[in-house]
Amino acid sequence: MSKSALSDLERLAWLRLARTENVGPVTFEQLVGRYGSASKALAALPELSRRGGRISPLSTPSQDEAQRELEAGARLGARLIASCESDFPRQLAAVDPPPPLIWARGHVSLLHKPCVGIVGARIASAGGQRFARGLAGQLGASGQVVVSGMARGIDSAAHEGSLPTGTIAVLGGGVDDIYPPENAGLYDRLIAEGCVVSESAPGKRAQARDFPRRNRIISGLSAAVVVVEAELRSGSLITARLAAEQGREVFAVPGSPLDPRARGTNDLLRQGAALCESAEDVLRVLQQQRSIRERERPSYAVPPADQGKLDAAVETLRGEVEALLSPTPVSRDELVRATGAPAPAVFAALVELSLAGKAELLPGGMVTRA
Amino acid sequence: MSKSALSDLERLAWLRLARTENVGPVTFEQLVGRYGSASKALAALPELSRRGGRISPLSTPSQDEAQRELEAGARLGARLIASCESDFPRQLAAVDPPPPLIWARGHVSLLHKPCVGIVGARIASAGGQRFARGLAGQLGASGQVVVSGMARGIDSAAHEGSLPTGTIAVLGGGVDDIYPPENAGLYDRLIAEGCVVSESAPGKRAQARDFPRRNRIISGLSAAVVVVEAELRSGSLITARLAAEQGREVFAVPGSPLDPRARGTNDLLRQGAALCESAEDVLRVLQQQRSIRERERPSYAVPPADQGKLDAAVETLRGEVEALLSPTPVSRDELVRATGAPAPAVFAALVELSLAGKAELLPGGMVTRA
Numbered sequence: 001m002s003k004s005a006l007s008d009l010e011r012l013a014w015l016r017l018a019r020t021e022n023v024g025p026v027t028f029e030q031l032v033g034r035y036g037s038a039s040k041a042l043a044a045l046p047e048l049s050r051r052g053g054r055i056s057p058l059s060t061p062s063q064d065e066a067q068r069e070l071e072a073g074a075r076l077g078a079r080l081i082a083s084c085e086s087d088f089p090r091q092l093a094a095v096d097p098p099p100p101l102i103w104a105r106g107h108v109s110l111l112h113k114p115c116v117g118i119v120g121a122r123i124a125s126a127g128g129q130r131f132a133r134g135l136a137g138q139l140g141a142s143g144q145v146v147v148s149g150m151a152r153g154i155d156s157a158a159h160e161g162s163l164p165t166g167t168i169a170v171l172g173g174g175v176d177d178i179y180p181p182e183n184a185g186l187y188d189r190l191i192a193e194g195c196v197v198s199e200s201a202p203g204k205r206a207q208a209r210d211f212p213r214r215n216r217i218i219s220g221l222s223a224a225v226v227v228v229e230a231e232l233r234s235g236s237l238i239t240a241r242l243a244a245e246q247g248r249e250v251f252a253v254p255g256s257p258l259d260p261r262a263r264g265t266n267d268l269l270r271q272g273a274a275l276c277e278s279a280e281d282v283l284r285v286l287q288q289q290r291s292i293r294e295r296e297r298p299s300y301a302v303p304p305a306d307q308g309k310l311d312a313a314v315e316t317l318r319g320e321v322e323a324l325l326s327p328t329p330v331s332r333d334e335l336v337r338a339t340g341a342p343a344p345a346v347f348a349a350l351v352e353l354s355l356a357g358k359a360e361l362l363p364g365g366m367v368t369r370a
Numbered sequence: 371m372s373k374s375a376l377s378d379l380e381r382l383a384w385l386r387l388a389r390t391e392n393v394g395p396v397t398f399e400q401l402v403g404r405y406g407s408a409s410k411a412l413a414a415l416p417e418l419s420r421r422g423g424r425i426s427p428l429s430t431p432s433q434d435e436a437q438r439e440l441e442a443g444a445r446l447g448a449r450l451i452a453s454c455e456s457d458f459p460r461q462l463a464a465v466d467p468p469p470p471l472i473w474a475r476g477h478v479s480l481l482h483k484p485c486v487g488i489v490g491a492r493i494a495s496a497g498g499q500r501f502a503r504g505l506a507g508q509l510g511a512s513g514q515v516v517v518s519g520m521a522r523g524i525d526s527a528a529h530e531g532s533l534p535t536g537t538i539a540v541l542g543g544g545v546d547d548i549y550p551p552e553n554a555g556l557y558d559r560l561i562a563e564g565c566v567v568s569e570s571a572p573g574k575r576a577q578a579r580d581f582p583r584r585n586r587i588i589s590g591l592s593a594a595v596v597v598v599e600a601e602l603r604s605g606s607l608i609t610a611r612l613a614a615e616q617g618r619e620v621f622a623v624p625g626s627p628l629d630p631r632a633r634g635t636n637d638l639l640r641q642g643a644a645l646c647e648s649a650e651d652v653l654r655v656l657q658q659q660r661s662i663r664e665r666e667r668p669s670y671a672v673p674p675a676d677q678g679k680l681d682a683a684v685e686t687l688r689g690e691v692e693a694l695l696s697p698t699p700v701s702r703d704e705l706v707r708a709t710g711a712p713a714p715a716v717f718a719a720l721v722e723l724s725l726a727g728k729a730e731l732l733p734g735g736m737v738t739r740a
Contacts, residue, residue: 127626127628128626130628131626131627131628253626253627254624254625254626254627254632254636254639255624255625255626256497256498256501256623256624256625256626256629256632257501257623257624257646257647257648258497258500258501259626262624262626263647266624266645266647269624269639269645270645275636275639275640276627277627277633277636278627
């Protein structure tokens with residue numbers, strides 16, 4: 001993948017591949033890596049999924065459908081940015097693997113500034129919202145762009161506090177999906193003064209399963225994530241876990257044990273999150289942080305002459321790999337060790353199984369039985 | 371020092387030595403160690419302080435005055451317990467060095483049960499007091515005796531919550547010094563159902579300088595200390611620091627950054643204190659804790675025949691040791707290294723200087739210029 005911009009045709013192919021059934025970011029990265037482009041990967045898809053054991057063909061948007069998504073985005077004044085392009089946010093590109101494509105509406109330049117995520121409870125206390133607003137304002141005054149999820153409560157307060165200095169809302173639905181409805185005014189200001197980002201197609205309404213991907217982008221854009229008020233087992237704690245997995249600093253705002261909204265943040269502190277009482281706590285740590293470590297992209301490239309050999313190796317391996325999978329996540333490296341087979345063959349077998357809906361390739365190199 | 375009970379005469383000598391001007395617990399331990407008994411140490415005092423550079427004799431209570439303190443305590447039904455006696459609390463005996471003597475009024479047997487300290491702000495929130503009361507009750511129900519300082523706010527709530535199961539109040543004044551006045555009812559219940567402890571003489575009113583010694587006993591009696599609400603630079607944080615120095619577990623209850631009473635506890639968390647949201651947090655750690663490590667008492671004993679030799683060594687060393695002291699604490703071990711002299715001579719020189727008011731021997735082996 002070159003670091004320049006994609007051609008119009010290859011951009012369409014990226015979009016079609018990214019929107020193909022059973023193609024998550026891991027499979028996407030491996031396919032484009034193996035075949036050298038999304039167009040070539042698309043051409044190989046039917047055969048790969050069939051070999052993985054899938055009977056009906058995978059649903060892939062047509063060229064026209066992809067074109068219509070591009071036009072819908074263009075009408076909103078939104079930009080589609082591919083992870084291989086030079087204006088993809090650097091912090092987000094360092095995630096393993098990054099989302100293949102994001103839509104961005106508003107001040108796209110904010111994506112290139114240092115960012116801190118602020119997330120928290122939807123049903124937040126007045127004090128919690130006041131704290132989030134103040135923290136966002138202080139971080140903004142210190143040159144940090146504040147990233148959040150435009151949800152009720154803490155998220156909205158974080159955006160409000162940082163509108164004058166720079167704020168990014170990451171949505172689960174499309175960049176035009178205004179939810180909750182009472183945030184229509186905030187959304188307008190986000191478009192006018194900030195930036196709205198989404199991995200989903202314009203016009204798409206958010207569904208429950210979109211939120212983990214949304215949360216992954218909130219933490220992925222950010223060098224640090226601050227959790228302000230969170231109950232146990234809440235979405236904010238998922239964002240915190242994703243941030244930790246991505247190597248980002250996790251901060252939690254302490255609260256009284258008598259307040260159930262402090263359970264989650266106090267639990268994060270117990271687990272080793274840094275304590276945040278003010279913007280200084282965050283800025284102090286960020287100053288000490290090394291610059292972003294560029295992710296060393298694994299090379300999945302296979303020369304055209306060797307594709308047949310790889311396919312043959314997968315043929316004898318696929319059943320063994322499938323049998324090794326279980327609902328408990330296992331790392332790809334462990335599967336390589338267990339089979340004793342070359343890594344490219346094991347990875348290719350996993351891609352076939354994932355296209356067939358038999359395996360799920362998780363970010364961070366883990367695999368489960370689907 | 372034998373582990374049995376003192377004779378009546380030696381008990382009087384302990385009291386007189388402990389109440390002598392410029393004799394703190396470090397000097398006390400070294401003197402009784404060197405001379406083998408408080409009576410012999412008392413006899414050596416005038417010469418030692420004169421050699422240290424003191425002109426007027428040290429003020430030491432007479433035998434009659436000490437006897438009157440014993441009688442005052444007896445009238446209250448209080449007991450005087452010396453650190454060398456077998457019924458001195460074991461946790462407190464492990465402190466370096468322990469207070470030479472404590473007065474105890476009420477159910478003295480509580481001093482031999484496992485204890486947890488709960489301390490905090492005098493001007494506490496209603497929620498903080500409710501939390502302290504509940505925590506004390508839960509710890510009590512699990513067999514822990516709760517130790518606190520009978521101050522307003524958190525201390526009082528901690529005592530109230532643990533009166534039915536066992537509570538110890540450590541006072542800065544004598545065991546009959548009821549302060550604040552509104553705690554008269556609580557004091558009566560503490561005497562009837564709990565225990566009141568003090569290092570001060572009965573009848574003595576607390577002064578500001580008595581509180582660090584009081585705090586040292588609160589943490590010294592306890593395997594763990596929980597701080598519930600504390601502003602920055604408050605007495606509760608001193609207790610927490612003493613507890614950490616004594617090797618006791620320090621817990622802090624988190625609170626909102628918007629509440630100034632959480633500043634101190636959140637800061638303790640930042641410094642590595644364990645987070646306390648409930649009694650389970652404390653009990654879990656206590657279960658994992660090893661039993662009290664008996665303190666290995668340093669031997670300061672010098673055979674009578676060698677006392678003269680030691681005095682002569684001190685004579686050539688005292689000026690050098692004094693010159694090495696500054697307002698910044700230095701360890702006794704460092705002074706031994708710096709002078710290259712034998713440790714007993716350096717320690718004896720320090721005792722002379724402290725009796726003369728020129729050095730201050732701090733718990734934990736540190737020394738400052740007085």
